[in-house]
Amino acid sequence: MSFERPNLTRIGSALRRTVLTGATALAALSVAAHGSMAADVNTTGLAVTDDTVTVGILHSITGTMAISETGSVQAEKLAIDQINAMGGVLGRKIEFIQEDGASDWPTFAEKAKKLLVNDKVAAVFGCWTSASRKAVLPVFEQYNGMLYYPTFYEGLEESPNVIYTGQEATQQIIAGIDWVVREKGAKTFYLLGSDYIWPRTSNKIARKHIEKLGLKVVGEEYYPLGHTQFNSVINKIKLKKPDVIYAIVVGGSNVAFYKQLKAAGIDMTKEKPLLLTISVTEDEIRGIGGENIEGAYAAMKYFQSLDNDNNAGFVKAFKDMWGQDIVIGDVTQAAYLGPWLWKAAVEKAGSFDIDKVREASPGIELTTAPEGYVRIHENHHLWSKTRIGRAGADGQYELVYETKDLMEPDPFPEGYQ
Amino acid sequence: MRTGSSFLTRTELVYFAILAAVIFVVFPASMDIFRLNLFGKYLTYAFVAVGLVLCWGYGGILSLGQGVFFGLGGYCMAMFLKLEASTPEATAIQSTPGIPDFMDWNQLTALPTWWEPFHSFPFTLIAVIAVPVFFAFVIGLAMFKRRVGGVYFAIITQAIAAILTILIIGQQGYTGGVNGITDLRTLLGWDIRTDSAKYILYFVNGGLLMLCLLAAQFVRRSKLGRILVAMRDQEDRVRFSGYDVANFKIFVFCLGAAMAAVGGAMFTLQVGFMSPSFVGIVPSIEMVIFCAVGGRLSILGAVYGTLLVNWAKTTFSEMFPELWLFAMGALFIGVVLAFPNGLAGLYNSYVAPYVKRLISARGAGRRMAPAE
Numbered sequence: 001m002s003f004e005r006p007n008l009t010r011i012g013s014a015l016r017r018t019v020l021t022g023a024t025a026l027a028a029l030s031v032a033a034h035g036s037m038a039a040d041v042n043t044t045g046l047a048v049t050d051d052t053v054t055v056g057i058l059h060s061i062t063g064t065m066a067i068s069e070t071g072s073v074q075a076e077k078l079a080i081d082q083i084n085a086m087g088g089v090l091g092r093k094i095e096f097i098q099e100d101g102a103s104d105w106p107t108f109a110e111k112a113k114k115l116l117v118n119d120k121v122a123a124v125f126g127c128w129t130s131a132s133r134k135a136v137l138p139v140f141e142q143y144n145g146m147l148y149y150p151t152f153y154e155g156l157e158e159s160p161n162v163i164y165t166g167q168e169a170t171q172q173i174i175a176g177i178d179w180v181v182r183e184k185g186a187k188t189f190y191l192l193g194s195d196y197i198w199p200r201t202s203n204k205i206a207r208k209h210i211e212k213l214g215l216k217v218v219g220e221e222y223y224p225l226g227h228t229q230f231n232s233v234i235n236k237i238k239l240k241k242p243d244v245i246y247a248i249v250v251g252g253s254n255v256a257f258y259k260q261l262k263a264a265g266i267d268m269t270k271e272k273p274l275l276l277t278i279s280v281t282e283d284e285i286r287g288i289g290g291e292n293i294e295g296a297y298a299a300m301k302y303f304q305s306l307d308n309d310n311n312a313g314f315v316k317a318f319k320d321m322w323g324q325d326i327v328i329g330d331v332t333q334a335a336y337l338g339p340w341l342w343k344a345a346v347e348k349a350g351s352f353d354i355d356k357v358r359e360a361s362p363g364i365e366l367t368t369a370p371e372g373y374v375r376i377h378e379n380h381h382l383w384s385k386t387r388i389g390r391a392g393a394d395g396q397y398e399l400v401y402e403t404k405d406l407m408e409p410d411p412f413p414e415g416y417q
Numbered sequence: 418m419r420t421g422s423s424f425l426t427r428t429e430l431v432y433f434a435i436l437a438a439v440i441f442v443v444f445p446a447s448m449d450i451f452r453l454n455l456f457g458k459y460l461t462y463a464f465v466a467v468g469l470v471l472c473w474g475y476g477g478i479l480s481l482g483q484g485v486f487f488g489l490g491g492y493c494m495a496m497f498l499k500l501e502a503s504t505p506e507a508t509a510i511q512s513t514p515g516i517p518d519f520m521d522w523n524q525l526t527a528l529p530t531w532w533e534p535f536h537s538f539p540f541t542l543i544a545v546i547a548v549p550v551f552f553a554f555v556i557g558l559a560m561f562k563r564r565v566g567g568v569y570f571a572i573i574t575q576a577i578a579a580i581l582t583i584l585i586i587g588q589q590g591y592t593g594g595v596n597g598i599t600d601l602r603t604l605l606g607w608d609i610r611t612d613s614a615k616y617i618l619y620f621v622n623g624g625l626l627m628l629c630l631l632a633a634q635f636v637r638r639s640k641l642g643r644i645l646v647a648m649r650d651q652e653d654r655v656r657f658s659g660y661d662v663a664n665f666k667i668f669v670f671c672l673g674a675a676m677a678a679v680g681g682a683m684f685t686l687q688v689g690f691m692s693p694s695f696v697g698i699v700p701s702i703e704m705v706i707f708c709a710v711g712g713r714l715s716i717l718g719a720v721y722g723t724l725l726v727n728w729a730k731t732t733f734s735e736m737f738p739e740l741w742l743f744a745m746g747a748l749f750i751g752v753v754l755a756f757p758n759g760l761a762g763l764y765n766s767y768v769a770p771y772v773k774r775l776i777s778a779r780g781a782g783r784r785m786a787p788a789e
Contacts, residue, residue, distance in 0.1 A: 100738040117451040131596040138600050
């Protein structure tokens with residue numbers, strides 16, 4: 001380090017450097033005891049000490065999205081707890097700073113900036129809606145942070161600063177439609193969804209795939225978020241008699257949709273028509289009521305009922321921490337993967353530096369994932385299996401099919417745009 | 418009795434100077450760029466609050482739809498910035514390169530015609546003011562000429578805010594939908610995301626706010642201001658005196674809209690995106706709260722009120738992420754119950770007499786300009 005007189009604008013960083021040098025000297029004294037020094041594994045000034053590393057959790061815990069995002073927060077806290085119990089990451093205990101996005105996209109951007117600029121967190125686990133992700137994305141790219149994003153989403157994105165732990169649209173959709181065509185002989189489809197980017201993009205992919213198979217889409221409709229009057233579309237469905245209702249209704253609208261569907265005499269257990277959704281997890285069923293959605297199929301990558309040792313341990317730990325009558329949906333499990341994937345990448349890189357973590361991330365695999373085995377693709381999404389579950393009156397899905405191989409994530413699908 | 422300039426008493430001059438010192442010296446000196454940028458964001462809401470002081474505090478027109486004008490101003494600016502960010506090179510990955518990304522996701526293959534003029538910066542600057550003002554003018558004309566006022570007007574503005582939000586969200590191919598217009602990068606080639614740009618924008622924003630405050634002060638002091646107060650207190654008498662009440666109302670409503678629009682445009686520049694969450698009913702009501710906390714009769718109070726509420730919001734939510742909304746609720750209820758005239762009322766009844774005594778004690782013998 002040179003000792004030329006710093007100019008005014010540099011004083012801040014020079015001071016910081018001096019402090020860092022002091023810290024390094026101190027760390028050097030204790031290095032024999034510890035192993036790696038903070039300065040070695042952290043060359044960019046992240047919040048890493050010799051004993052701790054700080055990460056951020058950024059979800060809505062107030063506002064309309066709180067009900068959906070709470071599961072993710074719980075899963076992330078559980079994962080952090082478990083990692084700490086195993087000795088932490090590179091010998092450092094994870095501490096977290098939780099911020100509330102308040103279901104408001106600008107607030108997400110503000111808090112993301114606070115976590116990265118002020119708190120210098122080594123990673124952020126957070127966001128749920130696409131809108132919140134789109135709001136924080138420029139912040140993460142500008143300040144070079146790393147976001148672990150848990151929700152299944154529409155794709156069309158591949159940021160070097162995000163690891164997408166949920167499925168992108170093609171993973172969820174193509175396997176689901178192939179299955180319903182192969183196993184149930186479906187020929188005609190009625191697409192419907194809430195009116196925003198995810199359902200629209202997903203239905204676009206679904207329609208292209210259906211038409212590619214030489215089959216027919218007999219209707220496609222969208223309703224505003226929060227819409228609760230589905231009688232007109234239900235009448236149209238009864239008129240057109242599609243083999244499959246492909247539903248991507250989100251949030252509170254689901255409750256009205258499934259209740260009205262049942263009230264209109266469409267019994268999903270008879271599968272005439274069959275209902276396939278990619279938006280209803282066990283969390284939503286709690287609102288809808290199992291008896292109202294019994295018989296519907298969902299295509300996603302995780303169900304609470306999955307029968308494997310990883311999942312048994314995960315469900316037990318989750319319930320022990322957050323209560324016995326809690327349910328775990330697809331996104332909650334994906335959120336749980338975030339801290340584990342980050343830990344694996346940091347340990348592979350031997351460093352907390354964002355650039356090194358990014359470089360180390362592709363190829364990281366997790367054999368302990370509740371959903372089974374996952375691996376990070378070059379495009380920062382996960383290779384994962386797609387599964388079909390049948391909703392039961394108890395609010396749980398029963399697994400009826402899973403893809404033999406991992407589905408490759410393809411956020412920019414050729415021929416589907 | 419006036420001293421100094423024609424529309425500022427000496428005491429008011431001091432108050433303006435104090436606010437200017439706070440905005441231009443105290444904040445930049447005491448905060449890092451992240452916090453300063455946050456305060457810059459709060460100050461953009463202050464434009465709306467100042468406009469509301471004129472409309473509501475002086476004119477008696479309670480608008481619960483100021484977010485509409487804030488949003489329109491912000492969207493105009495965002496459209497320009499988005500077009501600049503959507504060069505064919507930057508969007509090469511899309512099916513149709515050269516159009517904003519959200520249009521591509523919504524299967525649009527060409528830029529809608531009404532977006533075209535926003536390639537021009539001068540046009541955008543005009544549109545930032547003109548679009549919201551025109552909108553306000555139409556609303557004002559339709560309402561005030563028919564003598565719709567009071568609660569009915571408030572309800573209608575609220576409905577307009579709701580309608581516009583639904584429109585923006587529904588037309589997502591043209592507006593970015595619920596995501597809003599995001600990922601804005603440069604203004605005429607100047608990267609607005611850098612720290613230096615944030616400093617400059619902060620000062621530009623502060624300067625514009627001071628201009629707005631002076632304009633508001635001018636209106637207050639002018640004959641127009643007195644007519645507004647008269648209208649608020651006894652509308653019929655003003656009408657019977659031969660004034661066309663509706664025109665005054667339309668004017669002040671448009672002025673409030675223009676101020677909100679400037680705030681919206683500055684918001685977009687400083688925060689880097691615009692979304693329908695600023696247009697709807699909730700943010701519009703929040704803006705009224707900023708104004709109420711500051712004191713609806715004081716233009717400077719509105720600025721302090723905005724700063725206080727937003728600072729509290731950020732601080733509470735950082736400290737108690739799970740409970741902060743309750744703290745905010747307590748703050749509003751506390752302020753409204755204890756100080757119905759807001760911070761300004763608090764100041765006038767408790768601090769001002771003390772300050773006055775202090776000044777007159779020190780400046781004994783000199784004639785002081787009377788305060789308000």
